[in-house]
Amino acid sequence: MNTHPQVFSRKNPYYIFDKGHIKDYEGKKGYDGYIDVVDENFNKVGEIHAELLDYLKGKERIFSPSFLIEEIEDAILLVDAQGRIFFANNRYTEILGVEIRKIIGKYIQKIEPEAQIINVLKHKKPYYSPMTHIRSIDKYVSVRIKPLYIDGKFAGAYSIFRDVTEINKLTEEVERIRGVAEEYGSQMRALKAMESMNIIGKSPKFLRMVDRALTAADTKATILIRGEQGVGKEVIAKLIHEKSSRRNKPYIVINCAAIPESLIESELFGYEEGAFTGAREGGKLGKFELANGGTLFLDEIGDMPLSMQAKLLRVLENSEIEKIGSKKNKPIDVRVIAATNQPLEELIRKKKFRSDLYYRLNVVSITIPPLREREYDAIHLANHFLGEYNKKYGKNISLSREVYQLILEYDWPGNVRELRNFIEQGVILARGDQITLEDLPKNYSSMDKVLEEKTQEGEGNSIGLGEGPLKDMLAKYEREILKKFLSKYDDYDKIANLLGISKRSLYRKIKLYNLKGK
Incomplete structure (x- = not known):
């Protein structure tokens, strides 16, 4: 293809329209296949071969800024100094769910x-965020x-942004899976350690506590164990x-x-011979000395x-x-673990x-x-204690369904x-091959308590208790009590x-008795 020399004799050799786009122009083809090229005032500035013009127009359409802007995955928005939108590409409207014709000329603030x-x-400072949540479209x-x-x-x-919702979902899922894997690893570590110490428990809350204890175990840090009486x-x-x-x-308690x-000072620190009247000959080692190099548990x-x-x-x-x-201080190397069931913060406020x-x-x-x-750790512990006391007392006792429910x-x-005391009593007092409600002291049966209180109020017939097996009457009573509370409260x-x-337990009973809330 050849171009007339005059076409390239000017800076803009062919007709330029609308800031850079080639305008379709029906020029007159000459005998040699050339088309006239005009400037913005339609003054002829040269000629261009028709085939070359078609080629350039095609390339201009493919590589034009507007074409590229619509093809890229990023959303683009331009606003003037007052916030009025003067450009938005299709990707922007797709993400925001709006039509271009409805936003061009409108203020972004609205x-x-x-x-x-x-x-x-407002501040004329750039902003960047790899992950921003647009609440209006979630x-x-x-x-x-x-x-x-x-x-x-x-x-x-101008704003350039990309929808990363799916990436965020994938990231969250990866984090969730990583969290599950870490939790599983922690639980396995806890269970392995518990097995070696014959500690019973499978609830996530208990296993997390054990894992925390294991994490702290191999340090020299002092540890404070808190919990109600009897938790272990x-x-x-x-x-x-x-x-x-x-x-x-040594492990000293x-x-x-x-x-x-x-006596507590002498128990903890010991005393020298002749320290006081009645002091043991040769003195006495205190708990700290006995635990030297090891652990002292202060319960x-x-x-x-x-x-x-x-x-x-x-x-x-x-x-x-x-x-x-003694007039000399003695160096010791003891790791101290303390425990309490009391609210120490409250004792501090009371100066105790x-x-x-x-x-x-x-x-x-x-x-x-x-x-x-x-959760269900009470059942696991009950079965463990049952085996222990069956062996101790030479019995082969099991738990009835009602007792499992009570537990x-x-x-x-x-x-x-x-719970340990409860199972031991049951094994000793069971009259058959199962521990039943009738074998147990009434203070353990919350259902029996409810029944007794209601009977004292009006012989238990205010809800038509009637007669029948104990478990059926208790179930009927329990249903009525739940029904009453559900009608009164929605929390x-x-x-x-x-x-x-x-x-x-409440959800389980509501489902069991086919009840509905307020």
């Missing part, structure tokens, strides 16, 4: 009030916004010791509530006298003890516990969940210790608390 481009207009976008200057004068701003604080303390680097060193105030730390708290604090800070009757000692002890805090919050429903204020948490059962 179309998208929370758009970051508004702040860019989508996530990666956005880059910059102020727009023309000839050095602020003219508006000493069991967890022993687990921490056995899984630490001190496992082959002292109950601060069981020792008279006058019921909340009951320690204030005078001893100050001395314990000095030991924790200086890693040395002063025996009664030193705050400085509290902070020394509470380097790592581990809270053991009560049995009522451990699930009862709140176990004494926790694992109370399931409140109902569960008033009835003294877990929310999970």
